[in-house]
Amino acid sequence: MYQINEFQQRHILDAALADRVANLLLAAVAEKGKASIAVSGGSTPKGFFQALAKKKLPWHAITVTLADERWVNIDSSASNTQLVYENLLQDEAAGATFFHLKQGKTCCEQTLSTLNLAAERTLLPLDVVILGMGEDGHTASLFPCSDEIDQCLALDSPALIKVEPKTAPHQRISFSFAALAASANVFLHISGEAKKQVLATAIAGEDSREMPIRAFLHAPNVNTQIYWAE
Numbered sequence: 001m002y003q004i005n006e007f008q009q010r011h012i013l014d015a016a017l018a019d020r021v022a023n024l025l026l027a028a029v030a031e032k033g034k035a036s037i038a039v040s041g042g043s044t045p046k047g048f049f050q051a052l053a054k055k056k057l058p059w060h061a062i063t064v065t066l067a068d069e070r071w072v073n074i075d076s077s078a079s080n081t082q083l084v085y086e087n088l089l090q091d092e093a094a095g096a097t098f099f100h101l102k103q104g105k106t107c108c109e110q111t112l113s114t115l116n117l118a119a120e121r122t123l124l125p126l127d128v129v130i131l132g133m134g135e136d137g138h139t140a141s142l143f144p145c146s147d148e149i150d151q152c153l154a155l156d157s158p159a160l161i162k163v164e165p166k167t168a169p170h171q172r173i174s175f176s177f178a179a180l181a182a183s184a185n186v187f188l189h190i191s192g193e194a195k196k197q198v199l200a201t202a203i204a205g206e207d208s209r210e211m212p213i214r215a216f217l218h219a220p221n222v223n224t225q226i227y228w229a230e
């Protein structure tokens with residue numbers, strides 16, 4: 001399932017999404033004493049990150065992580081971690097805990113199993129998930145071109161998996177569809193006409209292996225809130 005929220009300008013979307021997410025995080029902390037959020041990298045979320053960072057929230061009780069990360073050093077311009085440190089873990093949000101997806105020297109089985117245990121212990125199920133979407137219909141690092149696509153979408157996959165996209169650079173570590181879709185609050189943040197067309201194509205078809213975002217749009221038990229601006 002999905003709902004579409006359209007905004008005329010990106011900064012209005014950013015403010016509205018930050019308000020909504022702040023309320024959800026606050027409610028989760030009030031209920032459980034802690035909250036977790038997975039955000040996406042890419043070029044779209046910067047303004048949203050900066051708006052959310054200014055919210056007065058009990059950030060010390062909030063864990064921030066990424067829906068996916070590229071296996072690159074934090075000083076690389078391709079690092080989503082760097083993007084989050086520079087734009088979200090600032091201002092009020094500087095007090096949040098960050099759960100790193102790139103831990104250990106290599107992205108091997110041992111690294112993944114340690115990471116999965118730590119995620120299970122500290123942040124799953126995610127209270128809030130913010131997804132982006134690529135023009136090929138990928139979301140997080142659930143890439144249609146990858147050999148791991150079945151594992152990306154399988155309901156019994158581990159929360160964190162290794163993905164090697166064939167049409168995008170870098171080895172990735174990504175939350176699986178199952179782990180992301182287990183969140184009660186899944187958002188898809190996109191902007192521009194091209195993404196609107198991609199969304200229309202995704203909505204019109206069924207095959208999630210072809211466009212992984214479809215898994216979030218069509219699953220009856222997931223209500224994906226789409227935030228789109230011009």
Ligand SMILES: O=C(O)[C@H](O)[C@@H](O)[C@H](O)[C@H](O)COP(=O)(O)O
Nearest residue numbers: 040041042043044132133134140
């Ligand atoms: O690390 C990443 O690349 C992502 O998390 C990815 O899923 C991203 O959200 C989309 O590719 C959209 O990226 P843009 O916002 O740059 O279009």
